[in-house]
Amino acid sequence: MTDQSKIPLPPELRSASGPSLIERASGSFDFRTLTRPVVPDLPPAPKPSAPKPVAVAVPAAPVAPAPVAAPAPFAPPPPETIVEVNRFTGAYHKIDREHLREQCIIEPESAVTSTLEEFRIIKRQLLRVAAESRGGQGTRHGERILIASAHPGEGKTFCAVNLAISIAAEKDNEVLLVDADFAKPSVLSTLGLPGGKGLMDALADPSLPVEDCVIGTDIAGLYVLPAGNATGSDTEYLASARTNAVLDRLTAHSPSRIVIFDSPPVLAASPATVLANHVGQTVVVVRADVTGEAALRDAVGLLGACEDIKLLLNGTRFSTTGRRFGTYYGYKE
Numbered sequence: 001m002t003d004q005s006k007i008p009l010p011p012e013l014r015s016a017s018g019p020s021l022i023e024r025a026s027g028s029f030d031f032r033t034l035t036r037p038v039v040p041d042l043p044p045a046p047k048p049s050a051p052k053p054v055a056v057a058v059p060a061a062p063v064a065p066a067p068v069a070a071p072a073p074f075a076p077p078p079p080e081t082i083v084e085v086n087r088f089t090g091a092y093h094k095i096d097r098e099h100l101r102e103q104c105i106i107e108p109e110s111a112v113t114s115t116l117e118e119f120r121i122i123k124r125q126l127l128r129v130a131a132e133s134r135g136g137q138g139t140r141h142g143e144r145i146l147i148a149s150a151h152p153g154e155g156k157t158f159c160a161v162n163l164a165i166s167i168a169a170e171k172d173n174e175v176l177l178v179d180a181d182f183a184k185p186s187v188l189s190t191l192g193l194p195g196g197k198g199l200m201d202a203l204a205d206p207s208l209p210v211e212d213c214v215i216g217t218d219i220a221g222l223y224v225l226p227a228g229n230a231t232g233s234d235t236e237y238l239a240s241a242r243t244n245a246v247l248d249r250l251t252a253h254s255p256s257r258i259v260i261f262d263s264p265p266v267l268a269a270s271p272a273t274v275l276a277n278h279v280g281q282t283v284v285v286v287r288a289d290v291t292g293e294a295a296l297r298d299a300v301g302l303l304g305a306c307e308d309i310k311l312l313l314n315g316t317r318f319s320t321t322g323r324r325f326g327t328y329y330g331y332k333e
């Protein structure tokens with residue numbers, strides 16, 4: 001990295017009670033600067049793309065949008081081109097609520113917590129874009145949301161799981177959480193679910209219906225697609241034409257389904273860059289005071305295939321063991 005400066009917290013958030021779990025990034029960083037061409041010390045993005053508008057996930061953030069022309073509306077595919085698909089047919093498992101609690105993951109049915117409230121705010125903007133996309137407006141495949149970040153440990157899986165549980169609570173939506181971190185999958189362990197075949201198996205074996213790999217859970221509306229077995233050619237499989245067909249099967253005839261992809265670090269592995277071609281929205285998780293500005297620019301540049309990139313500033317006060325600490329994370333007790 002050529003620039004090691006950190007993303008600072010906005011002064012107003014440095015309160016005595018400490019920063020919020022998911023902070024608003026506005027005021028701490030000029031997102032519009034990310035729309036300038038990236039000068040990376042990393043390999044360039046796979047395909048050149050025009051600078052993209054970047055916004056925070058929190059709607060009220062006073063961030064001026066970059067002066068970029070709105071993407072052209074697209075016509076939804078005619079019904080006959082959508083692959084006929086049955087309901088998900090994989091295993092069904094219960095999720096241990098205590099296991100969720102230990103990792104600060106939202107517990108469905110529990111009292112309102114700060115984490116729950118923050119993800120409620122974040123999901124609204126994402127769901128709005130998804131709904132517009134389904135109506136043929138704005139971005140294509142807005143119902144597919146990639147969770148990415150520059151480096152390991154910045155909270156991608158934490159945010160992907162919390163966002164999925166939050167969206168599953170919506171009356172009008174169900175959610176499929178896809179573990180696309182093939183080298184280091186952690187969605188199943190985070191949710192306390194057993195292993196099984198997953199996306200990479202379905203991509204590598206055309207005879208395996210992807211819906212057979214999807215795990216149903218006792219959290220209403222929440223489904224999980226494991227990463228599956230890594231192949232050594234994961235990126236090539238992801239980049240293949242078959243990926244489009246497999247992803248289409250995940251949402252065909254399910255207009256209310258949101259698909260969330262957890263991914264490996266953008267600057268350490270290529271799947272996120274490739275997946276950016278397949279999704280309509282990307283959320284880049286930024287760890288305040290940790291993520292380097294140059295790394296963030298590089299990551300956003302590599303995700304440039306996605307039209308709609310948002311930044312989500314993850315809180316500063318968490319332990320990398322995932323255990324709660326301090327009074328803030330004792331909120332629910």
Ligand SMILES: Nc1ncnc2c1ncn2[C@@H]1O[C@H](COP(=O)(O)OP(=O)(O)OP(=O)(O)O)[C@@H](O)[C@H]1O
Pocket residue numbers: 021022103104149151152153154155156157158159181184186263264265314315317318319320321322323
């Ligand atoms: N806001 C937060 N509050 C509490 N714990 C958090 C928070 N964000 C992340 N963590 C914890 O920090 C650890 C690292 O987070 P996580 O696994 O989500 O990072 P990641 O970006 O997915 O990492 P990797 O790239 O290695 O997959 C986990 O134990 C997670 O539970």
Ligand SMILES: [Mg+2]
Pocket residue numbers: 156157158181186262263
């Ligand atoms: Mg992860």
